[in-house]
Amino acid sequence: MKKTLLTILILCFFSAPALLSGKPPAKQMYYEVKIYRLKDPAKAQVFDKYLKDAFIPAMHRAGIATIGVFKPVEADTAYGKMIYVFIPYKTADQYFKIVSVLENDPVYQQAGKEFLDAPYDDPPFTRYESVFLKAFALMPQFRVPSYSTPKSERIYELRSYESATEMKAAKKIQMFNDGGEMAIFEKVGSNAVFYGQVLLGSQKPRLMYMTTYADMKSHDDHWAAFRATEDWKVLSAKEEYKNTVSKAKPYLLHPTDYSDF
Numbered sequence: 001m002k003k004t005l006l007t008i009l010i011l012c013f014f015s016a017p018a019l020l021s022g023k024p025p026a027k028q029m030y031y032e033v034k035i036y037r038l039k040d041p042a043k044a045q046v047f048d049k050y051l052k053d054a055f056i057p058a059m060h061r062a063g064i065a066t067i068g069v070f071k072p073v074e075a076d077t078a079y080g081k082m083i084y085v086f087i088p089y090k091t092a093d094q095y096f097k098i099v100s101v102l103e104n105d106p107v108y109q110q111a112g113k114e115f116l117d118a119p120y121d122d123p124p125f126t127r128y129e130s131v132f133l134k135a136f137a138l139m140p141q142f143r144v145p146s147y148s149t150p151k152s153e154r155i156y157e158l159r160s161y162e163s164a165t166e167m168k169a170a171k172k173i174q175m176f177n178d179g180g181e182m183a184i185f186e187k188v189g190s191n192a193v194f195y196g197q198v199l200l201g202s203q204k205p206r207l208m209y210m211t212t213y214a215d216m217k218s219h220d221d222h223w224a225a226f227r228a229t230e231d232w233k234v235l236s237a238k239e240e241y242k243n244t245v246s247k248a249k250p251y252l253l254h255p256t257d258y259s260d261f
Helices: 005-021 041-061 092-103 106-111 166-176 181-188 216-228 230-236
Strands: 030-038 068-072 082-089 125-135 155-162 191-200 206-213 247-255
Touching (some): 030 041, 030 092, 030 191, 041 068, 041 092, 041 106, 068 155, 082 092, 082 191, 092 106, 125 206, 166 181, 166 191, 181 191, 181 216, 181 230, 206 216, 216 230
Antiparallel strands (some): 030 082, 068 082, 068 247, 125 191, 155 206, 155 247, 191 206
């Protein structure tokens, strides 16, 4: 399959460090996105204490150095009601073993007791969803953005794209990779944290990705630039990529003050 110039450029961008170091290209990572629905906004303090003092330190001890925690922006109707946790894994095996690791970590069990062993009639959340993803080929590892703005101003946009069929979902993933959609995000400066295909979770088939911005104005400006590029106009007009997304769900989030990024 012939790749566009943009695709070649993004391949060079992500593979150059490996080539210069003499190392093989990075293997595709796996990601988990946990989405908690709070029973009561007042339970946010219980959540924050658990994540900050128990879960994140335990994941660090388990060899996972970077955990992202995010909450909906103030203008969202979900403000105070949802918490998103991003967890990167080097391998799928690491993901499947982490439950056992946490169960056998006495420091974690003690520090998280208030959350883990909450009263049955007063739990800190109603339900949570765990979405397990595999990184896209052209961005095999997540990236941590760097901003000088306060965390309370930064915008992390998590997007979920559902497709009508498996073939349409595969085409949308191809559009991001070989088609050059990821390259357009790079070109306009929308710093991506990850792109991933949902392997386990609800609303399949779908993909999820996250782009980041210094503040809301930067978010709006970057999206305007993205839509205005000739590259996007040409790509989005291609017949092969028509109707690849049946439902798009954007979530605007702020990182918590204790999030690793």
